[in-house]
Amino acid sequence: xxxxxxxxxxxxxxxxxxxxxxxxxxxxxxxxxxxxxxxxxxxxxxxxxxxxxxxxxxxxxxxxxxxxxxxxxxxxxxxxxxxxxxxxxxxxxxxxxxxxxxxxxxxxxxxxxxxxxxxxxxxxxxxxxxxxxxxxxxxxxxxxxxxxxxxxxxxxxxxxxxxxxxxxxxxxxxxxxxxxxxxxxxxxxxxxxxxxxxxxxxxxxxxxxxxxxxxxxxxxxxxxxxxxxxxxxxxxxxxxxxxxxxxxxxxxxxxxxxxxxxxxxxxxxxxxxxxxxxxxxxxxxxxxxxxxxxxxxxxxxxxxxx
Amino acid sequence: xxxxxxxxxxxxxxxxxxxxxxxxxxxxxxxxxxxxxxxxxxxxxxxxxxxxxxxxxxxxxxxxxxxxxxxxxxxxxxxxxxxxxxxxxxxxxxxxxxxxxxxxxxxxxxxxxxxxxxxxxxxxxxxxxxxxxxxxxxxxxxxxxxxxxxxxxxxxxxxxxxxxxxxxxxxxxxxxxxxxxxxxxxxxxxxxxxxxxxxxxxxxxxxxxxxxxxxxxxxxxxxxxxxxxxxxxxxxxxxxxxxxxxxxxxxxxxxxxx
Numbered sequence: 065x066x067x068x069x070x071x072x073x074x075x076x077x078x079x080x081x082x083x084x085x086x087x088x089x090x091x092x093x094x095x096x097x098x099x100x101x102x103x104x105x106x107x108x109x110x111x112x113x114x115x116x117x118x119x120x121x122x123x124x125x126x127x128x129x130x131x132x133x134x135x136x137x138x139x140x141x142x143x144x145x146x147x148x149x150x151x152x153x154x155x156x157x158x159x160x161x162x163x164x165x166x167x168x169x170x171x172x173x174x175x176x177x178x179x180x181x182x183x184x185x186x187x188x189x190x191x192x193x194x195x196x197x198x199x200x201x202x203x204x205x206x207x208x209x210x211x212x213x214x215x216x217x218x219x220x221x222x223x224x225x226x227x228x229x230x231x232x233x234x235x236x237x238x239x240x241x242x243x244x245x246x247x248x249x250x251x252x253x254x255x256x257x258x259x260x261x262x263x264x265x266x267x268x269x270x271x272x273x274x275x276x277x278x279x280x281x282x283x284x285x286x287x288x289x290x291x292x293x294x295x296x297x298x299x300x301x302x303x304x305x306x307x308x309x310x311x312x313x314x315x316x317x318x319x320x321x322x323x324x325x326x327x328x329x330x331x332x333x334x335x336x337x338x339x340x341x342x343x344x345x346x347x348x349x350x351x352x353x354x355x356x357x358x359x360x361x362x363x364x365x366x367x368x369x370x
Numbered sequence: 371x372x373x374x375x376x377x378x379x380x381x382x383x384x385x386x387x388x389x390x391x392x393x394x395x396x397x398x399x400x401x402x403x404x405x406x407x408x409x410x411x412x413x414x415x416x417x418x419x420x421x422x423x424x425x426x427x428x429x430x431x432x433x434x435x436x437x438x439x440x441x442x443x444x445x446x447x448x449x450x451x452x453x454x455x456x457x458x459x460x461x462x463x464x465x466x467x468x469x470x471x472x473x474x475x476x477x478x479x480x481x482x483x484x485x486x487x488x489x490x491x492x493x494x495x496x497x498x499x500x501x502x503x504x505x506x507x508x509x510x511x512x513x514x515x516x517x518x519x520x521x522x523x524x525x526x527x528x529x530x531x532x533x534x535x536x537x538x539x540x541x542x543x544x545x546x547x548x549x550x551x552x553x554x555x556x557x558x559x560x561x562x563x564x565x566x567x568x569x570x571x572x573x574x575x576x577x578x579x580x581x582x583x584x585x586x587x588x589x590x591x592x593x594x595x596x597x598x599x600x601x602x603x604x605x606x607x608x609x610x611x612x613x614x615x616x617x618x619x620x621x622x623x624x625x626x627x628x
Contacts, residue, residue, distance in 0.1 A: 123537070125512075128504065149530045153512040156464070156497035160504025165465050165588025168495040182589075185597070186493050187384045191395055193493075194593035201588070232509035232543070236525070237536040253627070277628050311627035328599060332627045334618070340607055347599045350621045352614050353607035362615045367628065370619060 067199070070115075070135055072096040072154060073146025074124060075207065076105055082144045082205060083110045084213040089175035093213075094138055096131065098124045107220040110213030114222040122229045125150055128157035130227035135162065140200065142180070147204040159202040166202040167195055173203060188302055189325030207249070208308065208329075245298030246280035253279035253311045256300060256327075257293075259286050260316015260337060260356050264293045269360045270315055276367045282307065284317050300326040316356045319344025336360065372424040372482045375475055376415035376448065377502070378408035380432045380439040381492045389596035402435060404442055407487035407547075409554035414517070414547045415485040416447045421519040422541075424482055425449050431470045433459045437572075444565035445557035451570045452478055454578070458585040465588040468501035473578040475506060483524065486546040488513060499546030509539050514547045 069086045071093055073079040079095060079102070086093035087110055094113045095106035103116040115134060117127055135143055135158065145155040147169045159166040171192070172183035179198045186193045197203075248254060255274040257267055267281075274281045281298065288299035300307055301323040308329035315336050317323065324347045327333060335348040336359050345351045352359050386400035404412075412428065419426035428443040428451035430436050436455045443451050454470055462470075475484060484506075486499035496512075503510035516527035520538075528535045529548060539545075557565075575582070604621060606614040622628045 123535075125510070128500075128510075129507075132504075149513045149528070152496050153500050153510065156500035157504045157510060159465070159497065160468060160501035163465065165463060166495075166497050166501075167589055168464075168497055184495075186594075187387060188491075188494075190384065190387065190389070190597055192593075192595045192597050193591055194595070195589045195591050197589040230509055232540045233511060234538045235535060236538050238533050239535075240533045243532075311622070311625075324599070328597075332622070332625050333601060334622060340605070345605050346603065347601060349602040349604065349625075350618055351603075351605040352618050353605060354611055354614060358611045359615060362611050363618070366615050366619050370623070370628075 066090070066092070067142070068092045068094055068138055068140045069142040069144050070094045070096055070138060070140045071111070071144050072131075072151065074098075074148055074150040075146055076102045077212070078146035078148070078205070078207045079106060080109045080212040081207070081210040082146065085173065085205070085210040086144065087213055088210070091142070091175065094140065096134070103222045107222050108215055110216050111220050114220055116222055116224045117227045118224065119229065121235060123233060123235050125153045125157065126229035126231075126233050127227050128154055129161055129230060132158045132161035134225065134227070142199055143202040145202065145204045147206040152204055155202050155204045162200070164200050164202050165197045166204070167197055168204050170203050170205055170209070173205060173209065185325065188322055190321050206306070243297055244295035246282070248280055248282050248298060248300065248305045248307045251280040251307065251309050253277055254282050254300075254307055254309045254313070255279045256282045256284065256312060256314040256317055257287055258284040258314060258317030258337075261287070264291070266357075267293060269356070273313070273315070273360055273364050273367075276364055277311070279311070279313070284323055302326060314344055315360060317344050318342045319347055336363075372422065372480050373478055374415045374419035374422060374424045374426045374483045374485065375429050375478060375481050376412050376426060376485045377429050377471055377498070378412060378439070378443060378487070379405045379490045379492075380430060380436045381405045381490055384491065393595045393598060395594050395596055402438065404439060405487060405491040407489060407491060407549045409446065410549045410552055411485050411487040411547050412443065412446045412448060413552045413554045415483070417552070418483055418485065418517065418519060418524075422482055427452065427478065429453070429471060429474055429478065431456075431459055431462070431467055431474070433457055440570045441562075441565045444568040444570070445562045446554070447561065448568075450568060452573055453570065454573045454575070456575060456585070461587055461591065463587040463589045464495055464497035464501055466585060468498050468505055469584065470578070470580065471498065472502055472505035473580055474573050475502070477573060477578055482541045484508070484542070484544040486544065488546045488548050496546070499544055503544035506544070509543045510545070511537050511539050511543065512546045514545050515550050517545070517551070
């Protein structure tokens with residue numbers, strides 16, 4: 065399957081996964097970078113050609129019109145973009161200029177002869193929508209969907225392009241947001257605290273359990289947003305963090321669909337909750353129905369001794 | 371007077387969706403509503419219009435049922451609503467929706483700002499706003515969580531994964547706003563009554579200069595299935611706590627995760 069896909073993400077790690085997808089689909093991967101360090105990385109990680117637009121203080125998405133022109137000149141039949149705020153805006157604006165279809169946030173992506181076969185969530189994740197889209201097309205892909213491309217021996221050529229940004233938008237200020245809680249995205253094990261806890265101090269049980277098994281602690285949306293017991297960057301769910309640890313173990317989480325969407329790629333899902341009809345048990349591999357104030361201390365003891 | 375155009379979508383209320391055992395999805399009995407995030411977009415548009423001395427107007431593209439949305443939209447403080455009701459909306463993707471909305475925005479004319487919600491509550495594809503910007507060749511700012519108007523310019527605060535950005539954009543522009551930008555008030559009874567007297571106008575495709583053959587979506591949906599978790603569902607509920615815990619630990623050990 066000959067043909068060229070152009071890859072872009074403002075997160076280097078995602079772009080390398082997308083290069084992996086292109087190569088796995090037999091496509092020539094042309095990587096688009098907005099800084100020299102990322103360009104070098106792509107050149108060494110499987111891209112067959114790297115295009116560098118040095119944007120300096122500008123916003124990468126201000127180059128959307130120029131990028132649309134680049135795609136045309138490269139004869140690209142696909143624009144494969146990482147699903148981040150910046151990536152989604154770039155993808156949609158480029159799709160708008162080229163009048164190409166765009167499938168956002170795909171959970172599955174397969175490249176066939178002349179089309180892409182995709183799956184994506186709808187209705188907050190309660191529904192899976194399967195689509196077919198003829199090339200040329202744009203897709204946005206979240207992190208972790210494809211294996212990163214392997215380091216290639218011969219570095220690809222890096223071509224620096226002159227491009228005109230849209231000067232009607234100007235970046236005034238950029239402030240990084242310090243992460244207050246654990247980095248759940250890369251955690252191997254997660255203990256998740258829910259509204260089953262009666263008071264903030266009791267969350268100690270979750271942290272104690274996490275310490276015994278070497279897990280990070282996350283929570284449901286209400287624990288962070290309504291009760292303000294934990295920082296908002298550790299709540300798991302459709303509007304919060306999406307996680308895929310080897311073990312997800314929830315305590316007192318009812319498991320509304322919006323939460324379950326954020327955990328469903330976990331390898332093993334285990335849950336402790338008082339209510340045997342809680343939806344979390346339908347989403348779980350293993351569960352204990354019981355009072356968390358009895359079960360968790362017993363579990364901590366049992367795990368200490370094993 | 372210039373317009374601030376707010377785009378909104380008349381969506382199926384997700385709480386009325388029924389999932390059948392064969393994973394098929396039944397929306398036949400579902401009510402519709404203005405997409406939740408678009409309620410915040412409407413409120414943002416109204417506030418911006420007040421500062422710009424402009425008139426806040428609504429715009430929606432939907433099936434013929436979209437007509438039912440007009441009163442709700444107007445009761446939220448919009449001064450007029452323009453709508454396109456066409457069966458093609460049922461299978462429309464971002465490509466088609468943006469094409470229709472762009473044509474309608476040009477027809478409305480004299481706009482200083484177009485406000486969209488970040489995404490619709492059904493598809494949440496988050497593409498119509500920036501696409502619309504491209505079709506109209508306007509500057510775009512997405513993920514806006516706060517904004518102020520400074521003369522002919524808008525200063526937007528954007529929320530990204532790991533940073534907050536402040537961006538200045540000259541008007542006219544297209545912005546898409548996050549729900550946290552404001553709290554959309556529930557319309558008062560007075561506003562609901564007043565809505566009945568406000569103007570709404572239907573645009574036909576013909577009046578927008580669009581032909582039937584331009585109403586093809588770029589993607590075709592081949593399946594809509596209820597999401598199912600394929601899990602072991604071993605739930606321990608009998609016996610004393612110690613027994614349940616012991617069994618639970620045995621399972622997790624067997625899985626090699628502890």
